[in-house]
Amino acid sequence: MSAIRNVFDVLATKAEAAIPIQDSDYTDEATGLLMCGKCHTPKQCRPFPDSDIAVYCLCVCMKADDDAMRERLRRNEIEQRRNICFHGSDLIGTVFADDDGKAPTLTKTCKAYAENVTGVNSRDWLLLWGDCGTGKSFMAACIANAAIDAGMTARFITVSEIEQHLWNSPDKAAVYDEMNRTGLLVIDDFGCERRTDYMDEIKFNLIDGRLRSGKPCVITSNLTLNDFAAPVDLTQKRIISRIFERAKTFHVQGDDRRFAALKSRAEQSSSSEK
Ligand SMILES: [Zn+2]
Known part of the structure; x- marks a missing residue:
């Protein structure tokens, strides 16, 4: 003893x-x-x-202080991850609780995807395609925030922003590595960037690298299924076939909600002026 x-x-x-x-x-x-x-x-x-x-x-009051300090550290870590994910985007505070419920099937699909990604370490991809302003980016941001709240890392980014990162970074491989390491990658507005061989190369590297990482990815796009089905050249075909290898697709329909919100604000201001 x-x-x-x-x-x-x-x-x-x-x-x-x-x-x-x-x-x-x-x-x-x-x-x-x-x-x-x-x-x-x-x-x-x-x-x-x-x-x-x-x-x-630890006595009870010290244990409570200790728990509170751990919770503060956890929340700080989450907010840091959120800032990195959205890097200045207005969508940083976008959560499912803010959804207006006008597209219940879309909401259900995105919530189920978020639960799957955060719960079972899913490899699934989700492609949200449809017209401008129908809420695709909003929903993708909700998914990213849900992932961060569940303790994952995430990035919400456009191909043009990745091009900027590549332009500014001496280490191109590190930029792609970062996109492959993150727990959930959201590529917003895919297909709206200018079409050049250079941009196509970035898109292919991004999509191919992410697919190989075995991690989940959400893509939003204004392209139609016809656009996806009829790629203009072989490079486009390779990029699109890689996306469809893993992605479930969802057609986001409805009115342009941004236009509706602007119209409603304009009507409110004109009625308040009367
Ligand atoms: Zn005590």
């Missing part, structure tokens, strides 16, 4: 340093354990029932 006692003596010294003793702390007469003068719960416990060895532990 003396070897064990020596080990505990060393641990006890370390624990004592980590658990500050306050003037108000006292020894419980019945158990001989040190008690917290604030919450009146033990600051010591006996790991072996048949031994008088006592080790320091």
Whole structure:
């Protein structure tokens, strides 16, 4: 037992340093354990029932402080991840709770995708395609925020922004690595970037690398299924066939919600001026 006692003596010294003793702390007469003068719960416990060895532990109020500090650190980490993900985009605060419910099937699909991605480490891809302003980016941002809230990393980015990163970075491979490492990649407005061989190469590297990483990806696009079905050249065909290898597609329909919101604001301001 003396070897064990020596080990505990060393641990006890370390624990004592980590658990500050306050003037108000006292020894419980019945158990001989040190008690917290604030919450009146033990600051010591006996790991072996048949031994008088006592080790320091967190009392209830110190445990609560410790939990609160861990929660603050966790939230800070999440907010840092959110800032990195959205890098200045207005969509940073976009969550499912803000959904107006006008497209229930879209909402259901995106929520199910988010739950799947955060719950079972899914490799699935989701392609949201349809007209401008129908809520594709909004929903993709909701998915990214849900992933971040669940402890994942995510990036919400356009191909043009990746081109900018590549332009500014001396290490091109590191830019692609970052996109492949992130837990969830959202490529917003795919297909709206200018068509050049250089941009096609970026798109292929991005899509191909992500597919090889085995990680999930959400793509939003104004392209139609006809556009996807009739690529203009071999490079486009390769890019599109890689996307369809993994992606489930969802046709996002409806009125232009951004136009509707502008119209509603304009009507409100004109009625308030009357
Ligand atoms: Zn206490």
